[in-house]
Amino acid sequence: MTGTAVARLSKRQILRQILNRSGGLRLLEAVPAWSGLVALNYHRIGAPTHSLLNHALWSASETDFDAHVRTLKSNFDLIGLNDLNAAIGDASRDATRRRHRFAMITFDDGYIDNYELAFPILQAHNAPATFFITTDFVGRRRLSWWDEIAWMVRSSPRRMLRLSTPWFDGSVDVPTEPSSVLIHRLLQTFYLLPAQQTENYLDWIAAATGSGRAPAVLSETLWMNWDQVNELADAGMGIGAHSVTHSVMTSLSAEEQLFEILESRLIIEHAIGRSVSTFSYPLGRRSTFNVETRNALSRAGFDWAFSQYGGFVSGQPADRFDIPRVAVETDLDLSDVRAICALPQAFARH
Numbered sequence: 001m002t003g004t005a006v007a008r009l010s011k012r013q014i015l016r017q018i019l020n021r022s023g024g025l026r027l028l029e030a031v032p033a034w035s036g037l038v039a040l041n042y043h044r045i046g047a048p049t050h051s052l053l054n055h056a057l058w059s060a061s062e063t064d065f066d067a068h069v070r071t072l073k074s075n076f077d078l079i080g081l082n083d084l085n086a087a088i089g090d091a092s093r094d095a096t097r098r099r100h101r102f103a104m105i106t107f108d109d110g111y112i113d114n115y116e117l118a119f120p121i122l123q124a125h126n127a128p129a130t131f132f133i134t135t136d137f138v139g140r141r142r143l144s145w146w147d148e149i150a151w152m153v154r155s156s157p158r159r160m161l162r163l164s165t166p167w168f169d170g171s172v173d174v175p176t177e178p179s180s181v182l183i184h185r186l187l188q189t190f191y192l193l194p195a196q197q198t199e200n201y202l203d204w205i206a207a208a209t210g211s212g213r214a215p216a217v218l219s220e221t222l223w224m225n226w227d228q229v230n231e232l233a234d235a236g237m238g239i240g241a242h243s244v245t246h247s248v249m250t251s252l253s254a255e256e257q258l259f260e261i262l263e264s265r266l267i268i269e270h271a272i273g274r275s276v277s278t279f280s281y282p283l284g285r286r287s288t289f290n291v292e293t294r295n296a297l298s299r300a301g302f303d304w305a306f307s308q309y310g311g312f313v314s315g316q317p318a319d320r321f322d323i324p325r326v327a328v329e330t331d332l333d334l335s336d337v338r339a340i341c342a343l344p345q346a347f348a349r350h
Protein backbone atom coordinates (compact mmCIF):
# COMPACT_ATOMS: atom_id res chain seq x y z
CA MET A 1 0.00 0.00 0.00
CA THR A 2 1.37 3.43 -0.90
CA GLY A 3 1.58 6.43 1.42
CA THR A 4 -1.12 8.15 -0.64
CA ALA A 5 -3.44 5.19 -0.22
CA VAL A 6 -2.83 5.21 3.53
CA ALA A 7 -3.59 8.95 3.70
CA ARG A 8 -6.76 8.52 1.63
CA LEU A 9 -7.90 5.62 3.79
CA SER A 10 -7.30 7.66 6.93
CA LYS A 11 -9.30 10.59 5.61
CA ARG A 12 -12.15 8.24 4.80
CA GLN A 13 -11.97 6.69 8.22
CA ILE A 14 -12.03 10.13 9.84
CA LEU A 15 -15.00 11.19 7.70
CA ARG A 16 -16.80 7.96 8.56
CA GLN A 17 -16.18 8.48 12.27
CA ILE A 18 -17.44 12.07 12.11
CA LEU A 19 -20.57 10.96 10.25
CA ASN A 20 -21.13 8.12 12.68
CA ARG A 21 -20.71 10.22 15.84
CA SER A 22 -22.68 13.22 14.62
CA GLY A 23 -25.64 11.12 13.52
CA GLY A 24 -24.81 12.07 9.91
CA LEU A 25 -24.85 8.43 8.79
CA ARG A 26 -28.38 8.01 10.08
CA LEU A 27 -29.41 11.20 8.29
CA LEU A 28 -27.81 10.08 5.01
CA GLU A 29 -29.62 6.75 5.29
CA ALA A 30 -32.92 8.51 5.84
CA VAL A 31 -32.44 11.26 3.26
CA PRO A 32 -30.72 9.66 0.28
CA ALA A 33 -27.75 11.54 -1.16
CA TRP A 34 -27.56 9.29 -4.20
CA SER A 35 -29.58 6.89 -6.30
CA GLY A 36 -28.47 3.75 -8.05
CA LEU A 37 -27.11 0.33 -7.15
CA VAL A 38 -24.45 -0.64 -4.62
CA ALA A 39 -23.36 -4.28 -4.78
CA LEU A 40 -21.38 -5.78 -1.92
CA ASN A 41 -19.21 -8.85 -2.33
CA TYR A 42 -18.45 -11.41 0.38
CA HIS A 43 -16.39 -14.60 0.36
CA ARG A 44 -16.63 -16.41 3.70
CA ILE A 45 -18.79 -15.90 6.79
CA GLY A 46 -17.67 -16.95 10.27
CA ALA A 47 -14.27 -16.78 11.93
CA PRO A 48 -10.89 -18.15 10.80
CA THR A 49 -9.99 -19.33 14.31
CA HIS A 50 -6.97 -21.69 14.10
CA SER A 51 -7.50 -22.17 10.35
CA LEU A 52 -4.35 -22.75 8.29
CA LEU A 53 -6.15 -21.40 5.22
CA ASN A 54 -6.24 -17.79 4.00
CA HIS A 55 -7.76 -15.63 6.72
CA ALA A 56 -8.27 -12.72 4.30
CA LEU A 57 -11.23 -14.60 2.79
CA TRP A 58 -13.41 -14.22 5.88
CA SER A 59 -15.56 -11.16 5.16
CA ALA A 60 -17.66 -11.01 8.33
CA SER A 61 -18.63 -12.95 11.43
CA GLU A 62 -22.16 -14.37 11.59
CA THR A 63 -23.19 -11.60 13.98
CA ASP A 64 -21.75 -8.90 11.73
CA PHE A 65 -23.29 -10.39 8.61
CA ASP A 66 -26.66 -10.50 10.34
CA ALA A 67 -26.25 -6.79 11.16
CA HIS A 68 -25.23 -6.00 7.56
CA VAL A 69 -28.32 -7.74 6.16
CA ARG A 70 -30.59 -6.02 8.69
CA THR A 71 -29.16 -2.58 7.79
CA LEU A 72 -29.34 -3.19 4.05
CA LYS A 73 -32.91 -4.42 4.27
CA SER A 74 -34.09 -1.45 6.28
CA ASN A 75 -32.39 1.25 4.20
CA PHE A 76 -32.38 -0.06 0.63
CA ASP A 77 -34.28 -1.98 -1.92
CA LEU A 78 -32.31 -5.21 -1.56
CA ILE A 79 -32.50 -7.01 -4.89
CA GLY A 80 -31.60 -10.38 -6.38
CA LEU A 81 -30.44 -11.29 -9.88
CA ASN A 82 -33.97 -11.35 -11.28
CA ASP A 83 -34.42 -7.65 -10.47
CA LEU A 84 -31.05 -6.56 -11.79
CA ASN A 85 -32.24 -5.57 -15.26
CA ALA A 86 -35.04 -3.37 -13.94
CA ALA A 87 -32.88 -1.88 -11.18
CA ILE A 88 -29.99 -1.03 -13.51
CA GLY A 89 -32.39 0.55 -15.98
CA ASP A 90 -33.92 2.55 -13.17
CA ALA A 91 -30.53 3.50 -11.70
CA SER A 92 -29.18 4.57 -15.08
CA ARG A 93 -32.20 6.56 -16.24
CA ASP A 94 -32.36 9.55 -13.97
CA ALA A 95 -30.15 9.79 -10.92
CA THR A 96 -31.49 13.10 -9.68
CA ARG A 97 -35.26 12.75 -10.06
CA ARG A 98 -35.69 9.30 -8.59
CA ARG A 99 -33.96 8.75 -5.30
CA HIS A 100 -34.17 5.02 -5.69
CA ARG A 101 -31.43 3.10 -3.98
CA PHE A 102 -30.78 -0.57 -4.64
CA ALA A 103 -28.33 -2.88 -2.91
CA MET A 104 -27.13 -6.39 -3.74
CA ILE A 105 -25.43 -9.01 -1.61
CA THR A 106 -23.13 -11.32 -3.57
CA PHE A 107 -20.78 -14.16 -2.66
CA ASP A 108 -17.88 -15.48 -4.76
CA ASP A 109 -16.27 -18.94 -4.98
CA GLY A 110 -18.76 -21.33 -3.31
CA TYR A 111 -17.47 -21.88 0.24
CA ILE A 112 -19.55 -24.19 2.47
CA ASP A 113 -20.13 -21.44 5.07
CA ASN A 114 -22.17 -19.58 2.45
CA TYR A 115 -24.71 -22.38 2.78
CA GLU A 116 -24.27 -23.27 6.46
CA LEU A 117 -23.97 -19.78 7.97
CA ALA A 118 -25.00 -17.07 5.49
CA PHE A 119 -28.03 -18.81 3.97
CA PRO A 120 -29.98 -19.17 7.28
CA ILE A 121 -29.32 -15.49 8.08
CA LEU A 122 -30.50 -14.43 4.62
CA GLN A 123 -33.63 -16.56 5.00
CA ALA A 124 -34.36 -15.16 8.45
CA HIS A 125 -34.42 -11.69 6.92
CA ASN A 126 -36.14 -12.82 3.73
CA ALA A 127 -33.21 -11.24 1.90
CA PRO A 128 -32.05 -12.24 -1.59
CA ALA A 129 -28.39 -12.83 -2.46
CA THR A 130 -26.40 -14.05 -5.44
CA PHE A 131 -23.76 -16.80 -5.32
CA PHE A 132 -21.05 -17.06 -7.98
CA ILE A 133 -19.71 -20.60 -8.26
CA THR A 134 -16.26 -21.80 -9.33
CA THR A 135 -17.14 -25.16 -10.82
CA ASP A 136 -13.84 -26.97 -10.08
CA PHE A 137 -14.18 -26.04 -6.40
CA VAL A 138 -17.77 -27.20 -6.02
CA GLY A 139 -17.78 -30.04 -8.54
CA ARG A 140 -14.23 -31.43 -8.18
CA ARG A 141 -13.36 -30.39 -4.60
CA ARG A 142 -10.18 -28.61 -5.68
CA LEU A 143 -8.34 -26.46 -3.14
CA SER A 144 -7.99 -22.81 -4.17
CA TRP A 145 -4.43 -21.57 -4.72
CA TRP A 146 -4.83 -18.78 -2.13
CA ASP A 147 -5.82 -21.34 0.48
CA GLU A 148 -3.06 -23.74 -0.56
CA ILE A 149 -0.40 -20.99 -0.39
CA ALA A 150 -1.67 -19.98 3.06
CA TRP A 151 -1.63 -23.61 4.21
CA MET A 152 1.96 -24.14 2.98
CA VAL A 153 3.20 -21.00 4.77
CA ARG A 154 1.31 -21.66 8.01
CA SER A 155 2.38 -25.33 8.10
CA SER A 156 6.05 -24.58 7.50
CA PRO A 157 8.44 -26.20 9.99
CA ARG A 158 11.23 -23.86 8.81
CA ARG A 159 12.49 -20.80 10.59
CA MET A 160 13.92 -19.10 7.53
CA LEU A 161 12.61 -19.32 4.01
CA ARG A 162 15.21 -18.66 1.34
CA LEU A 163 13.34 -17.16 -1.55
CA SER A 164 15.73 -16.66 -4.41
CA THR A 165 14.06 -17.75 -7.60
CA PRO A 166 12.89 -16.34 -10.91
CA TRP A 167 9.75 -15.19 -9.06
CA PHE A 168 10.95 -13.96 -5.74
CA ASP A 169 14.25 -12.64 -4.46
CA GLY A 170 15.47 -12.45 -0.90
CA SER A 171 14.79 -14.29 2.29
CA VAL A 172 11.99 -14.18 4.82
CA ASP A 173 12.33 -14.75 8.53
CA VAL A 174 9.15 -16.69 9.20
CA PRO A 175 8.79 -16.07 12.94
CA THR A 176 9.20 -12.30 12.65
CA GLU A 177 7.22 -11.71 9.48
CA PRO A 178 3.50 -12.24 10.12
CA SER A 179 2.39 -15.16 7.99
CA SER A 180 -0.50 -13.09 6.61
CA VAL A 181 2.03 -10.61 5.17
CA LEU A 182 4.10 -13.36 3.57
CA ILE A 183 0.96 -15.04 2.17
CA HIS A 184 -0.10 -11.70 0.70
CA ARG A 185 3.34 -11.22 -0.92
CA LEU A 186 3.33 -14.71 -2.40
CA LEU A 187 -0.19 -14.19 -3.77
CA GLN A 188 0.72 -10.87 -5.39
CA THR A 189 3.41 -12.75 -7.35
CA PHE A 190 0.98 -15.54 -8.23
CA TYR A 191 -1.46 -13.05 -9.79
CA LEU A 192 1.18 -11.88 -12.28
CA LEU A 193 2.14 -15.34 -13.54
CA PRO A 194 1.00 -16.81 -16.85
CA ALA A 195 -1.35 -19.73 -16.15
CA GLN A 196 1.18 -22.32 -17.34
CA GLN A 197 3.68 -21.30 -14.64
CA THR A 198 1.37 -21.41 -11.64
CA GLU A 199 1.83 -25.13 -10.84
CA ASN A 200 5.64 -24.70 -10.87
CA TYR A 201 5.26 -21.72 -8.56
CA LEU A 202 3.14 -23.73 -6.10
CA ASP A 203 5.70 -26.59 -6.25
CA TRP A 204 8.44 -24.10 -5.48
CA ILE A 205 6.55 -22.73 -2.44
CA ALA A 206 5.96 -26.33 -1.29
CA ALA A 207 9.73 -26.95 -1.40
CA ALA A 208 10.73 -23.55 0.03
CA THR A 209 8.40 -23.87 3.00
CA GLY A 210 9.18 -27.56 3.55
CA SER A 211 5.44 -28.15 3.87
CA GLY A 212 4.89 -30.00 0.61
CA ARG A 213 1.70 -29.48 -1.38
CA ALA A 214 -1.52 -29.31 0.65
CA PRO A 215 -3.31 -32.67 1.12
CA ALA A 216 -6.50 -33.13 -0.93
CA VAL A 217 -8.49 -33.91 2.21
CA LEU A 218 -8.39 -30.18 3.11
CA SER A 219 -10.84 -29.32 0.35
CA GLU A 220 -13.31 -32.16 0.93
CA THR A 221 -15.41 -30.15 3.36
CA LEU A 222 -14.46 -26.67 2.17
CA TRP A 223 -17.02 -26.11 -0.58
CA MET A 224 -20.75 -26.43 -1.07
CA ASN A 225 -21.92 -29.41 -3.11
CA TRP A 226 -24.40 -29.23 -5.99
CA ASP A 227 -27.33 -30.27 -3.76
CA GLN A 228 -26.66 -27.26 -1.55
CA VAL A 229 -26.31 -24.92 -4.54
CA ASN A 230 -29.63 -26.32 -5.76
CA GLU A 231 -31.19 -25.60 -2.39
CA LEU A 232 -30.03 -21.98 -2.60
CA ALA A 233 -31.56 -21.69 -6.06
CA ASP A 234 -34.82 -23.34 -4.92
CA ALA A 235 -35.05 -20.74 -2.15
CA GLY A 236 -34.87 -17.95 -4.72
CA MET A 237 -31.18 -17.10 -4.44
CA GLY A 238 -29.37 -16.12 -7.66
CA ILE A 239 -26.67 -18.43 -9.01
CA GLY A 240 -23.95 -17.15 -11.32
CA ALA A 241 -20.69 -18.45 -12.80
CA HIS A 242 -17.20 -17.65 -11.53
CA SER A 243 -15.15 -19.69 -14.06
CA VAL A 244 -14.02 -23.34 -13.99
CA THR A 245 -10.58 -23.08 -12.38
CA HIS A 246 -10.58 -19.51 -11.00
CA SER A 247 -7.71 -18.58 -13.33
CA VAL A 248 -7.12 -14.88 -13.85
CA MET A 249 -8.76 -14.32 -17.24
CA THR A 250 -5.99 -12.10 -18.60
CA SER A 251 -3.44 -14.87 -17.95
CA LEU A 252 -5.27 -17.03 -20.51
CA SER A 253 -5.52 -17.10 -24.30
CA ALA A 254 -8.80 -16.02 -25.92
CA GLU A 255 -9.81 -19.67 -26.46
CA GLU A 256 -8.98 -20.60 -22.88
CA GLN A 257 -11.04 -17.67 -21.59
CA LEU A 258 -13.99 -18.79 -23.71
CA PHE A 259 -13.65 -22.30 -22.30
CA GLU A 260 -13.59 -21.06 -18.67
CA ILE A 261 -16.60 -18.82 -19.21
CA LEU A 262 -18.78 -21.09 -21.35
CA GLU A 263 -17.91 -24.36 -19.59
CA SER A 264 -18.66 -22.94 -16.13
CA ARG A 265 -22.05 -21.83 -17.38
CA LEU A 266 -22.84 -25.23 -18.89
CA ILE A 267 -21.70 -27.15 -15.80
CA ILE A 268 -23.82 -25.04 -13.44
CA GLU A 269 -26.85 -25.14 -15.74
CA HIS A 270 -26.56 -28.93 -15.92
CA ALA A 271 -26.24 -29.18 -12.12
CA ILE A 272 -29.11 -26.90 -11.15
CA GLY A 273 -31.41 -27.15 -14.16
CA ARG A 274 -31.72 -23.37 -14.51
CA SER A 275 -30.21 -20.96 -16.95
CA VAL A 276 -27.17 -18.95 -15.88
CA SER A 277 -26.46 -15.59 -17.49
CA THR A 278 -24.32 -13.71 -14.95
CA PHE A 279 -20.59 -13.98 -14.39
CA SER A 280 -18.18 -12.57 -11.85
CA TYR A 281 -14.53 -12.18 -12.80
CA PRO A 282 -12.00 -14.12 -10.71
CA LEU A 283 -10.25 -11.46 -8.56
CA GLY A 284 -12.39 -8.82 -10.28
CA ARG A 285 -9.73 -6.13 -10.58
CA ARG A 286 -9.64 -3.90 -13.65
CA SER A 287 -6.49 -5.69 -14.87
CA THR A 288 -8.08 -9.17 -14.64
CA PHE A 289 -10.39 -8.91 -17.65
CA ASN A 290 -9.99 -7.46 -21.11
CA VAL A 291 -11.68 -7.15 -24.49
CA GLU A 292 -11.19 -10.88 -25.15
CA THR A 293 -12.99 -11.66 -21.88
CA ARG A 294 -15.89 -9.45 -22.95
CA ASN A 295 -16.01 -11.13 -26.37
CA ALA A 296 -16.05 -14.53 -24.69
CA LEU A 297 -18.93 -13.45 -22.41
CA SER A 298 -20.92 -12.29 -25.45
CA ARG A 299 -20.23 -15.51 -27.34
CA ALA A 300 -21.17 -17.60 -24.28
CA GLY A 301 -24.48 -15.73 -24.00
CA PHE A 302 -23.95 -13.89 -20.71
CA ASP A 303 -26.02 -10.79 -19.91
CA TRP A 304 -23.98 -9.40 -17.01
CA ALA A 305 -20.54 -9.57 -15.44
CA PHE A 306 -19.47 -8.19 -12.07
CA SER A 307 -16.07 -6.75 -11.23
CA GLN A 308 -14.77 -6.08 -7.73
CA TYR A 309 -12.65 -2.95 -7.58
CA GLY A 310 -15.16 -0.64 -5.92
CA GLY A 311 -17.66 1.86 -7.26
CA PHE A 312 -21.41 1.78 -7.80
CA VAL A 313 -23.96 2.18 -10.62
CA SER A 314 -25.54 5.59 -10.85
CA GLY A 315 -26.82 8.08 -13.35
CA GLN A 316 -25.35 6.77 -16.59
CA PRO A 317 -25.85 3.73 -18.76
CA ALA A 318 -24.25 0.84 -16.91
CA ASP A 319 -21.51 -1.22 -18.54
CA ARG A 320 -23.19 -4.63 -18.49
CA PHE A 321 -19.84 -6.45 -18.39
CA ASP A 322 -18.41 -4.32 -15.60
CA ILE A 323 -21.03 -3.97 -12.88
CA PRO A 324 -19.00 -2.69 -9.94
CA ARG A 325 -18.91 -4.29 -6.52
CA VAL A 326 -17.33 -3.32 -3.24
CA ALA A 327 -15.38 -6.06 -1.44
CA VAL A 328 -16.43 -6.58 2.15
CA GLU A 329 -13.26 -7.52 3.98
CA THR A 330 -12.58 -8.54 7.56
CA ASP A 331 -11.34 -5.11 8.60
CA LEU A 332 -14.64 -3.42 7.66
CA ASP A 333 -17.06 -3.03 10.54
CA LEU A 334 -20.77 -2.30 10.43
CA SER A 335 -20.30 1.47 10.31
CA ASP A 336 -17.97 1.05 7.28
CA VAL A 337 -20.66 -0.95 5.49
CA ARG A 338 -23.27 1.66 6.45
CA ALA A 339 -20.96 4.43 5.20
CA ILE A 340 -20.37 2.63 1.87
CA CYS A 341 -24.12 2.33 1.32
CA ALA A 342 -25.06 5.79 2.63
CA LEU A 343 -22.43 7.67 0.62
CA PRO A 344 -20.84 5.41 -2.01
CA GLN A 345 -19.43 8.48 -3.78
CA ALA A 346 -16.97 8.75 -0.89
CA PHE A 347 -16.70 5.23 0.49
CA ALA A 348 -17.29 2.72 -2.31
CA ARG A 349 -14.12 3.63 -4.20
CA HIS A 350 -10.95 1.64 -3.63
Ligand SMILES: [Zn+2]
Pocket residue numbers: 108109242246281282283
Ligand atom coordinates in the same frame (compact mmCIF):
# COMPACT_ATOMS: atom_id res chain seq x y z
ZN1 LIG B 1 -13.21 -15.68 -6.50
